[in-house]
Structure formats: structure tokens, C-alpha cells
Amino acid sequence: xxxxxxxxxxxxxxxxWRAQGHTIGFVPTMGNLHAGHHSLVKLARARADRxxxxxxxxxxxxxxxxxxxxxxxxxxxxxxxxxxSGCDVLFAPDVSAVYPFGADKSVxxxxxxxxxxxxxxxxxGHFDGVATVVCKLxxxxxxxxxxxxxxxxxxxxxxxxxxxxxxxxxxxxxxxxLRAEDGLALSSRNQYLSDADRALAPQIYEILQQMRDLIAxxxxxxxxxQAAASKLERAGFVPxxxxxxxxxxxxxxxxxxxxxxxxxxAARLGSTRLIDNLLFD
Numbered sequence: 001x002x003x004x005x006x007x008x009x010x011x012x013x014x015x016x017w018r019a020q021g022h023t024i025g026f027v028p029t030m031g032n033l034h035a036g037h038h039s040l041v042k043l044a045r046a047r048a049d050r051x052x053x054x055x056x057x058x059x060x061x062x063x064x065x066x067x068x069x070x071x072x073x074x075x076x077x078x079x080x081x082x083x084x085s086g087c088d089v090l091f092a093p094d095v096s097a098v099y100p101f102g103a104d105k106s107v108x109x110x111x112x113x114x115x116x117x118x119x120x121x122x123x124x125g126h127f128d129g130v131a132t133v134v135c136k137l138x139x140x141x142x143x144x145x146x147x148x149x150x151x152x153x154x155x156x157x158x159x160x161x162x163x164x165x166x167x168x169x170x171x172x173x174x175x176x177x178l179r180a181e182d183g184l185a186l187s188s189r190n191q192y193l194s195d196a197d198r199a200l201a202p203q204i205y206e207i208l209q210q211m212r213d214l215i216a217x218x219x220x221x222x223x224x225x226q227a228a229a230s231k232l233e234r235a236g237f238v239p240x241x242x243x244x245x246x247x248x249x250x251x252x253x254x255x256x257x258x259x260x261x262x263x264x265x266a267a268r269l270g271s272t273r274l275i276d277n278l279l280f281d
Contacts, residue, residue, distance in 0.1 A: 001083040003090045007097050007140055013089060014142060022049035026143035026170075027087075031055035032072040036178040036186040038085040040147045043175050047085035050080055050142050053082050054091040059103045061129030072188065091141065108132050111165070112157050114250060118264060119154050119275070122240045130155055131162050138163075138170055146170050151177040151185050153262060153277040157250055162232075176185060177276070180206065185276045192272040201274060203235050204265050208278040211244060211263040215280065220255055229267070237267040247279055 004010045007251050017024060025048030027040045033055075044051045058174050059095060062068035075092060082090050099106045114120070116238050117125035138146065160172050178186045183205035186196075209229050214224045221244050228242035246253050247262040264277040 001087050001090060003079060003092055003094055004161070004261075005094065005097065005251065007093065010052075010089070010091050010140060011142075017050045018080070023144045024048055024117070024141065025051045025067050026056070026137070026141045026146045027053040028049070028137050028146065028148075029053060029055055029078075030057045030188070031078050032074050032188040033078045033081050034178075034186050034188065036149055036151065036175075038081055039178055040175045041082060041085040043173070044145065044147045046145075047145055047173070050088045052089045052139075052143065053087045053136055053142070054093070056091075056093055056098060056133070056137070058098075058129060058133040060099075060106065060132055061126050063123055063126065068247065070146050072191070089216055089239065093139075093140075098133065100272075104257075106132060108223065109135055109162065109163050114158050114161055117250060118241055118243060118245075127155070131158060134159055135162065135166070135168070138168055143170055143177075145173055147173050147175055149177060149189065150174050150279075151276065153264060154250060176178060187274065189271075189272055189274065194270055197236075197270045197272065200236055201269055204232070204267065204274060204276045205278070207231050207242070208263045208265060208276060211242070212278055212280050215244060215258055215261065220259075221253065221257075222255075228263075232265070232267050236281060237269050239265065239267040240273075241266055247281075 025044030027044050029037050034060050041053055048223055057071050059068055079090060109131040110128050111131050156174055163170055163172050182202040184202045211224050211228050225242050229239045232239040242265045244263050247260050253261055261280040262277055266275045
């Protein structure tokens with residue numbers, strides 16, 4: 001596997017692949033990779049001739065009180081995992097390669113509606129940063145397909161909308177959420193959990209399953225959401241939301257709808273903010 005930091009060198013490599021008729025799969029990440037990320041690389045490997053993964057901790061998607069500075073940078077470890085997973089090129093740019101005029105003076109993208117609820121309501125500007133950096137990376141890598149994890153479900157929907165709205169020639173695909181044996185969704189932020197909090201964390205997944213089962217039994221959506229938030233609080237979480245939405249566009253479903261739904265939870269446990277979701281179908 002080759003590691004490239006320079007945009008011109010990346011484009012030269014990709015031009016060479018294109019000249020040979022190769023298709024390109026892309027997995028964008030912020031690094032500190034785990035088995036969930038590696039599974040996305042393997043999906044890209046199965047669907048494209050060449051695979052590029054990026055490691056870039058994007059400053060524009062972090063709010064002023066979020067963990068940009070302490071977000072773990074583990075490039076050597078990431079390189080080893082990506083090589084083992086079948087990645088051909090790791091693109092690891094510095095900030096100036098992605099934001100040549102500075103992150104604070106960058107052109108910024110905004111995806112309306114989808115970014116104004118759930119995560120967007122609690123992390124103002126977060127999805128503007130996500131959409132902007134993903135569009136920039138798509139322009140740099142010029143992939144045929146790009147793979148994202150379902151754990152960041154709202155992010156996935158935002159990127160799908162952006163690609164369609166801007167007519168970008170990229171097919172966006174998703175990989176399933178990987179979980180620990182006790183059900184906790186794999187996340188780079190799990191390492192921040194204390195031992196006691198780590199033991200509590202799988203209750204998020206249990207509550208998501210309960211939300212799905214109660215809707216299937218005909219319980220009212222708002223009652224189910226309120227019950228889920230109360231269960232999280234009793235377990236020691238500080239929930240931002242426990243919501244049931246249409247999976248297609250994250251709009252609020254009618255009270256009698258049972259198909260095509262997703263349950264989403266975001267909650268703090270100690271100093272760590274966890275998110276998870278569960279598709280009903």
C-alpha cells in the first residue's frame with residue numbers, strides 16, 4: 001500500500017489507474033480505525049479494481065466545544081490495518097491540501113432540511129463541514145463508488161442527498177454497523193469510556209431494539225420515543241434524542257406507519273457522546 005499526502009501525486013496515481021481502465025472505490029475516514037472501517041475497505045475491494053482510503057481529521061465538522069484537538073491520530077496503526085484490509089492507496093493530506101485558503105475561509109456546502117434535525121440540531125454546522133469535506137475529497141479522488149458506514153446514518157443520508165443534488169458521478173454505498181459481542185456499535189470514541197461506562201453503553205442498542213419491537217406491536221411513536229429517553233436517563237445516560245424517523249429522508253412518520261423506519265439515539269455517558277441507530281426492516 002502506498003501513502004500519499006500530496007493532491008497532485010494522488011491525481012497522478014489515479015490517472016494511471018484510469019488509463020488502465022480500473023474502477024476506483026473510496027472510503028473516507030478520520031483515522032483511528034477499527035474493524036468497522038476495515039469492513040468498509042473490504043466492501044470497496046470487492047466492488048472496485050483499486051481502493052483509496054483517506055485519513056483526515058476534518059476541522060470544519062467540529063464545533064467549538066468538541067474534541068477536535070483530542071481526536072486520536074494513529075496513522076502508523078491505520079496504515080497497517082488498511083494494508084491488511086486490501087487498500088491500495090492511503091491519502092493522508094494535511095489541512096492545507098484540503099483547505100488551501102484555510103479551513104475558516106473555505107467555500108462551504110449546506111444541505112437543507114436533512115441537516116437541521118437530530119444531529120444537526122445538536123451540532124450546529126457539523127453537517128456543513130461533513131458535506132464540504134466529502135465533496136472536496138470526491139473531487140480529489142474522483143471515485144466510482146464511495147462506501148460509508150450505517151452507524152452514522154444521518155451523515156449517510158446527507159451525503160446521498162448532496163451527491164444527487166450536485167450530480168456528482170459517484171455511487172454512494174453503505175456498509176452495516178459492526179458491533180461488539182454485547183451489541184455496542186464500534187466507534188473510535190468508545191475508547192474514551194471508563195470501565196463502568198463501557199459496561200452500561202450496550203444498553204443503547206437494547207433500547208433501540210425495544211423501540212423497534214414496540215412500534216411493531218402498534219404503540220404510538222411519540223410514546224415509544226419518550227419511553228426510550230426515560231430509560232436512557234434511568235440507566236445513567238444524558239440523551240440528546242431518541243427518535244423514530246423515515247429511513248429514506250429522516251422525516252417524521254405518521255403515527256400508524258411501521259415500515260421503512262429507523263430508530264436513532266444520541267446520548268452522553270460520562271464525557272463521551274455515543275450515537276447509534278437501528279433500521280426496522
